[in-house]
Amino acid sequence: MAGQSTLYAMAVVALIIGIAIGYFAGAGNVTTTTVTQTQVQTETQIQTVTTTVVAGEGEVVTVTKTLPVTTTVTQTQTVQGQAPAAGLSGEVKIGVLLPLTGDLASYGEAARAAALLAEQDINAWLQAAGAPFTVKMVIEDTQTDPTVAQQKFDTLAAQGIKFMLGPMTSAEVSALKERADTQQILLISPSSTAPQLAIPDDFVFRFCPTDLIQGPAIAKVMQADGVEVVVALVRADDWGRGLIESSKEAFLEMVPNGVVEVIEYDPKNPNFAQQVAQLNDLVTKYMGEGKKVGVLLISFNEAVQVFQQADQYDTLKQVRWYGSDGTALLSEIVNDPVAGKFAAQVKFINPIFAAAKSNKYEDVNKRLTEELGRVPDTYAFAVYDAAWVVTLALMAVGDYDSVKVKEILPTTARIFYGTTGEIVLNEAGDRAFADYALWEVVETSPGQYEWVNVGMYKYASNSIEWYTG
Amino acid sequence: MVLNVQLFLDTMAYASVLGLLSMSLTLTYIVSRVPNFAHATFAAIGSYMVLIVVWLLGIYKTGPSWGVYYASLPLSFIVVGAVALLQYLIVLRPLAKKGISIDGLMIATLGIDIILVGLLNISADFLEEIFQQSPDKDLRKLVTYPRSGYLSSYEPTIMGVTASSILGPLLLVVSTVGFYLFLTRTKFGTAMRAAIENPQLAETLGINVNLVYSISWFIAGGLAGIAGVIMVMTTKLNPTMGWLLIVSVFAGSIVGGLGSLFWGAVGGLLIGFLEQFGVYYTQIILGALTGETVSLGNYRQVFSLGAIVVMLLVAPQGLASLNWGKILSRLGLRR
């Protein structure tokens, strides 16, 4: 009787080993396929690419016609990937790894809407151009759990997918990096900002600027206001910590005798009463010393709760509050009567990277807002742009080949003008610079609060241009 | 070191939520002998009732209103009570009858927990859909609420203090005292005590033990639902909001000893204060010692776990087992 069950187990183990061996054997077969297929299509495609980029969304951009078209894909023999090269016909799949459940679900949801919108737009355009293929977004939920992210990555990889948008957190990117590099699968994260992941030559790209750019923007705004002491309330994750580090460094450089105090909060805390109390203590202390104090809030939508709690303290209403792209344009803040009122009272000002005034942005923003029922966050736009850049690069290469796409992705991104503005990638494959629009919460009519664009931080000159009136 | 009144008020709301949850968790534990991992998610269901009330009563248009509490307290009590009762009748009782071990039952409650969270997620999907499709512009603003809602904007204030800071402790006291009176002064309460203390004996005395247990589960669920109403005023509405609390709730029950409702409530309160006040004043003390700003908020759980460890190692039966008369007289507080 015991022997029988051992038999079962052995059978399963044998199965696993068998599968693994099968993999060894199988790996060799798939390498060089479909070389001929691709060549035919390449030529037609390149033509379209040139027209497309201009045809994008409107007048704003005049894009150079010098696409790296020259790399006509005739040398496709060296396909190293394990999956069969699919060529560009039929349905070309792009994986999307997003947190649809868990802490960051609301970001995941907006990003999903953006991916689907991009799919729709890209396909309409491809159809108009008579392209022989369409793109298909295959969306998976990572639950913000790296273990699950690995499983979903594998599922997508097993479907032969070589290009994936996401995942959103740096922890997940770390967990997938080894897989991406060794299996040569391209990851484009819309939101991972950890400086640690700034690694040249890897298969990870990041379409959001790293903290090294936003930090100075935030610092500049505070310096412009004459702030001497910054008391920061910071979300204790890779994003918040990275951002406060760079903001602090930039601020202390601009204001040599300034002070930056940091209070961290665990986003998994049910509430932040304790942290707000500490914030109040510190602000009171420095105001008592006669310093000009500013509060820097580096958070996501927990800001609403922080405001609700801060609203109980009079001192906290007497200083200006500064934010980041995590809170910029959050509809939750202006829709909440208490938080909205508080934010307007403390002139809560937030930088967000975007060529926010472009028609293209407005158009996508409008449609996404309709779809979601709220204003989408920046990362959603990064997903939208990433989908386009991958498609364009794919067409330029003319083959479903991640190695080649990786090579030309930076140039493709450069000539593409996205909803997030110009996309310049640095040597590590991360967004190199961006201008920052400054948004402030304003009471437009009694009880009604809105986000108003009050200025622009120019990266090139490290200066702020205020829109008056 | 002065008392931070605002923090005290905020903590009162949070701590009484933990008190209510630890107390009701203790009740289910006394009845079924299984720590119910779904208990904090019960509270989350109660929290969703507040959103539904805000929506259906049109409170999203009018702003802060007592209607939030009038309507959602009874609604949560009944709905969550029913959920708890169903869990007992459909899952736990049949499994216990089949002789499944406590470990097995615990895993079953974990299973229920993820099912409930799944259902909450589906409900959130539907609510979002409804809000988004609505022609009412104000209602469309609620579209983010099912996944990250801050409903405290709709609660009224009493003399400038948010209602939950007063209502929370009040509800905790009322339900603790109410329970005490119910158990000691009513016939049904006596039957309940008998059924819980000695089921076999109670059975022979003609007490319907099953009915008593079912009612206990209903009440425990109902109390968790009420806790959820207060809870949503102090935190973000989210399908997994219960998961953030479950360790603290268990900590409260363990500190209370898992055997007495009163001490369960006390345990929950203590943990609530520890996580807010304990952290806050530790920071101040450490700050004064080191001369730097110390920020320990991330280690909230370390404080509640510390409480569990100390309690289990010093007095495994919890606060309830301590000889308070002796302790008080030693401290010189009582002769």
Next chain:
Amino acid sequence: MQSNHIIETRGIVKTFGGLRALDGVDIKVQRGSLTLLIGPNGSGKTTLINVIGGVYKPDAGQVIYEGEDITGLPPHEIYHKGIVRTFQIPRLFKNLIVTENLATAKRGNPGENVYLAPLKSRWIDFETKTIRESMITELKLKILHMWNRKSSELSGGQMKLVEIGRSLMAGARLVLMDEPAAGVNPTLAHQIFAMLKEMTRGLGITFLIVEHRLEIAAEYADYVIAMARGKVISEGKPNEVMTDPVVVKSYLEG
């Protein structure tokens, strides 16, 4: 120094809350005897067995086993001294088969070291002997036909037999039994006591037995100790004790 008594207690006191369950109990048990411990409910019999077996630590007093003070030792060490106890409701390992239940009781199995267990050669001989011995014990107890049944599938009487079998396997010198005949039919009860009696003769095992069914047990007992309200009230030959007016009175009150 070998006295006639295998075990004795001196002034054992055990209280639970305010209740004095044992109030200065002195007993002596003759080696190789079958001694009964009787008394009305709540007289402290089971508590006394638990104190001797190491389940409870007494508040005061001593337990002397073979001249050695074993007061307050944990149960597994008491076992290693040669004392085994059984329970009123048989506490079998319900997911283990009958043979495993018996084999578990065997003393000194080298295969029970969790770290070295994978090294089969260390224990295989001992284990083979143990299993064989278990089966022979089953044969003696007339339960060999159930050797590979899960013990939870047995009837109450059979469980009692397995429980007795375990104490045999343990190679105990002294067996503390809590109502071996409770809840079994008279025939089996007689059979059980006959068997115990035989063991005192054949193997020299001493039994200290708590029993209510005096009409059956008295026939086999060598000696009887009667308790009431945590004290020994009478002891001696079975017929003497059972006709002792103090004992009769205590039963009527209890």
Next chain:
Amino acid sequence: MPIELDIGTLAQSLAYFIAAYTIVTLSLNLEAGFTGIPNFGKHLFVAAGAFVVASIGNRLSAYIVSVLYKDEILKLIQEDPLLSKRITEADIGSLWSMYADPLGNRDLDRIMDKFFAQHPELGILLFILILILAVAIGGLLGLLISYPALRLRGEYLAILLLAAAEMVVMAIGYYWKPLVGGTTGLFLPRYLAVFGQKVILGVTVLLILAAVAMYLYAQRIANSPAGRMMRAVRDDELAAASLGKDIAKVRRDVIIISSAMAALAGALIAIHTGSVVSTHYQRFSWTFIPWAMMIVGGVANNSGVVVGVAIIMILQKFVDIVKPMLAPVVPFDPVWLYQIGLGLVIILMLYMRPQGIIPEKPSRTVNFEEIFEDVLEDKVEDEQAKKMIREGRATP
């Protein structure tokens, strides 16, 4: 829409997850299934292995390498424009201390990767050393946790372990940078440069080998007198103690062994992933899922565990792949169906087949049947009686 599948990739992924979960679930089974220690904090012990690899392993290997191969490292740094900007010759002695800083970790990782590419044999050596370290420290952690485990009743222990795991993994591991880099986590050097680009496959194979070894090991324990004793302790502690079993020692030994096993899994998972972030070791993935696997497959049955692991993992992949087709049919996101389904499977399993697919078996220490026949031959004369006993009937 037809679904094309790359069987090789799919199989590799399945093999990895099945192997990793097999080790973890086997270790859970030794504790919870065999000995009745309800470990609801399994993710702590898996994380422990990974944390050792990241925290001690990274520092140790950087130290050893920078001391033994100082010149070579210096050359590597000078050749690399990215590194030569940031690291000078003076830093080499303290290379290991760069570890706690995220950027430092990135640079260190870069150096070490290059170094191991040139010295694969040293990489293997360090890998083995670190693996042993992880297992040893996992065992020590087990020893530590066994102290409360000996004093507490089941459900109290379950709650304590859960809380301890949440605290260490989600609070300290996530926020305290010196341990495993805090929120961003840490990269690991590619110790197994010997596998080249196929490093993931290589580690997967190692994991499979480890899983097979652990299965055989667990089977040996299960089919020994110790396995029987563990089950006895689980079924009735007091009775076992009265029969001379030192409950405290049994539980402690089992916790130590299974903690070491879980740490082995954690270490290999970390090496496979190439990085360690504390959020990788969440309650849902590394405590709840192993419990589900154990309950489905068979409590206190190692073969059952393997079957349970395989079933849950294959089902999950199946759901992932079929899900897109389901999306148009159900009016909500089919993601939730998986969670609800998993919960339902566990409850139904408990209700309909609590013993699992392959139920618990006696500890097969020796050939019982043979001894039984032997005893019958030896001790029973009457042929009729022999026959009756063999058929399971009582003799008069």
